[in-house]
Amino acid sequence: MPATRWGDPAHATGLPDGVRDLVGLVFPIKDTPAREDVAVPASRLADELVAGLRELLGEDNVVTDDGVRRLRTRGKSTPDLLRQRAGDLGDAPDVVVRPGGHDDVVAVLAWAQENRVAVVPFGGGTAVTGGLVADPDAAGLVGVVSLDLGRMRGLLALDAVSSTATFEPGLRGPEAEALLAQHGLMLGHFPQSFEYATIGGFAATRSSGQSSAGYGRFDAMVVALRVATPVGEVRLGVSPANASGPDLRELFLGSEGAFGVITEVTVRVRPLPEVKEYEGWRWRSFAEGADAMRQLAQADLLPTVLRLSDENETAINLADPEAIGGEGGADGEGPGCLMVVGYEGTPAAVAAKKAAVTAALTALGGAPQGSGPGAAWAHGRFDAPYLRDSLLDNGVLVETLETVAFWSNRENLYTRVKTALEQALPGAMVLCHVSHVYATGCSLYFTVAAPGGEDPLAAWLPAKAAACEAIVAAGASITHHHAVGTDHKPYLTAEIGEVGAEVLRAVKKAVDPTGILNPGVLIP
Numbered sequence: 001m002p003a004t005r006w007g008d009p010a011h012a013t014g015l016p017d018g019v020r021d022l023v024g025l026v027f028p029i030k031d032t033p034a035r036e037d038v039a040v041p042a043s044r045l046a047d048e049l050v051a052g053l054r055e056l057l058g059e060d061n062v063v064t065d066d067g068v069r070r071l072r073t074r075g076k077s078t079p080d081l082l083r084q085r086a087g088d089l090g091d092a093p094d095v096v097v098r099p100g101g102h103d104d105v106v107a108v109l110a111w112a113q114e115n116r117v118a119v120v121p122f123g124g125g126t127a128v129t130g131g132l133v134a135d136p137d138a139a140g141l142v143g144v145v146s147l148d149l150g151r152m153r154g155l156l157a158l159d160a161v162s163s164t165a166t167f168e169p170g171l172r173g174p175e176a177e178a179l180l181a182q183h184g185l186m187l188g189h190f191p192q193s194f195e196y197a198t199i200g201g202f203a204a205t206r207s208s209g210q211s212s213a214g215y216g217r218f219d220a221m222v223v224a225l226r227v228a229t230p231v232g233e234v235r236l237g238v239s240p241a242n243a244s245g246p247d248l249r250e251l252f253l254g255s256e257g258a259f260g261v262i263t264e265v266t267v268r269v270r271p272l273p274e275v276k277e278y279e280g281w282r283w284r285s286f287a288e289g290a291d292a293m294r295q296l297a298q299a300d301l302l303p304t305v306l307r308l309s310d311e312n313e314t315a316i317n318l319a320d321p322e323a324i325g326g327e328g329g330a331d332g333e334g335p336g337c338l339m340v341v342g343y344e345g346t347p348a349a350v351a352a353k354k355a356a357v358t359a360a361l362t363a364l365g366g367a368p369q370g371s372g373p374g375a376a377w378a379h380g381r382f383d384a385p386y387l388r389d390s391l392l393d394n395g396v397l398v399e400t401l402e403t404v405a406f407w408s409n410r411e412n413l414y415t416r417v418k419t420a421l422e423q424a425l426p427g428a429m430v431l432c433h434v435s436h437v438y439a440t441g442c443s444l445y446f447t448v449a450a451p452g453g454e455d456p457l458a459a460w461l462p463a464k465a466a467a468c469e470a471i472v473a474a475g476a477s478i479t480h481h482h483a484v485g486t487d488h489k490p491y492l493t494a495e496i497g498e499v500g501a502e503v504l505r506a507v508k509k510a511v512d513p514t515g516i517l518n519p520g521v522l523i524p
């Protein structure tokens with residue numbers, strides 16, 4: 001994946017003319033190509049130090065090449081891409097190392113402690129909240145090692161009786177699913193970053209995928225972990241559940257490389273679905289559709305996939321305000337909102353769930369739209385990041401953010417965040433969908449598009465701050481699944497309290513006394 005863009009360059013198509021024309025009606029279009037010619041800053045690590053790493057891992061697995069260091073710089077948020085596109089490679093690691101297994105990771109951590117070098121675990125590099133941007137200076141360290149887990153790609157164990165699989169951390173989503181598929185099994189974790197994000201990254205950020213209604217969040221799939229910390233190994237999870245004090249698995253899930261390097265992840269697996277059916281439902285308003293989701297969740301009637309776009313997102317996604325959304329729906333009752341509902345499983349299970357959900361949604365006032373919208377969503381479910389690059393190329397600023405609250409706070413949260421973004425970015429288009437649903441609440445996922453102007457990063461950062469402040473003021477969580485990283489860290493204490501922040505600092509001190517792991521990330 002290039003440093004300045006998402007994904008496989010062969011899949012990047014540019015903006016189709018029709019879409020470019022449509023976008024041009026709303027935002028000024030101008031060519032803003034990325035700079036690829038900027039030199040990577042020189043490595044801060046002395047040759048003798050790098051030689052020490054080579055002795056540990058072998059010549060081929062210690063890389064100081066500028067091209068590789070460029071690729072391991074930051075993650076894939078829009079600010080990350082904008083910095084890279086402008087030629088700012090200031091956060092480039094000094095060296096990239098590629099451990100072959102748990103013992104290699106242990107050896108690198110010992111080397112880093114001895115030599116006071118920061119270690120940044122690098123999975124797929126799809127982080128969107130600054131989780132890959134360590135600050136060695138703040139921790140008094142002399143440089144940064146990017147710990148690229150890409151060689152650790154094994155399926156280590158499969159317990160078919162218990163339905164669990166143990167993976168190494170560097171497997172990307174499709175690779176893990178392909179290994180399981182050989183046994184007729186699946187994991188069922190499909191974030192939009194599925195093609196590049198890794199098993200270790202999913203665990204380290206407590207990721208949530210597009211099928212979370214049916215299969216759950218990633219952290220809920222994890223039953224056991226092996227973690228290498230600077231003070232020793234931690235192995236957790238000898239049983240699915242227990243009452244053996246606080247569950248320490250939870251301490252390492254979501255720890256974003258600040259407490260240790262996750263070297264093995266054991267997850268619950270399930271049979272591959274025989275049937276997949278996705279369909280659309282139309283609602284008169286976002287509030288009405290969201291309330292239908294709440295009622296499904298509270299009646300234990302969740303399908304596998306469930307998402308609801310607000311009026312703006314519905315209109316934009318369909319790029320045809322006459323079809324659904326926009327002024328006046330087909331029934332003349334005002335703007336409409338599209339819900340995507342998906343069912344996966346055995347034919348009998350799908351038929352039974354579909355019948356029950358259909359009856360419930362019909363009774364709640366939903367209008368079935370057939371399989372067309374569902375098929376369109378399934379076809380394009382991993383394409384949006386490519387579109388973002390094309391829009392950035394054309395001078396349009398695009399970024400997403402997400403949050404989560406209880407149902408009783410949903411409307412308040414939606415209004416506050418939308419208003420904050422619209423006020424901070426005049427002329428912005430703010431879209432939203434309910435992306436993940438629980439019996440007690442839901443996640444809201446916002447997409448913002450605005451004129452990039454002369455300095456899109458300078459335009460975006462105050463808007464992001466305004467949105468974060470609105471989330472805090474609404475009493476919601478600063479993140480549902482993108483994690484804390486460095487971007488959300490200023491808002492974490494407001495959510496977990498001073499004592500909570502002190503607990504995190506105390507754990508950090510216990511497992512990483514020299515502060516080499518991801519300094520500056522997560523811990524307030």
Ligand SMILES: Cc1cc2nc3c(=O)[nH]c(=O)nc-3n(C[C@H](O)[C@H](O)[C@H](O)COP(=O)(O)OP(=O)(O)OC[C@H]3O[C@@H](n4cnc5c(N)ncnc54)[C@H](O)[C@@H]3O)c2cc1C
Binds near residue numbers: 120124201255481482
């Ligand atoms: C276009 C796009 C779409 C996205 N869609 C979703 C989505 O639908 N759902 C979602 O949840 N997220 C989404 N994300 C965010 C991101 O993909 C997730 O946070 C993902 O889980 C990160 O995995 P990764 O392997 O890329 O981790 P990285 O980006 O490499 O790392 C993320 C953080 O975890 C740490 N880390 C990585 N591996 C380990 C390890 N083995 N041990 C310890 N620490 C580790 C890193 O140091 C860093 O702090 C999206 C991102 C992009 C760019």
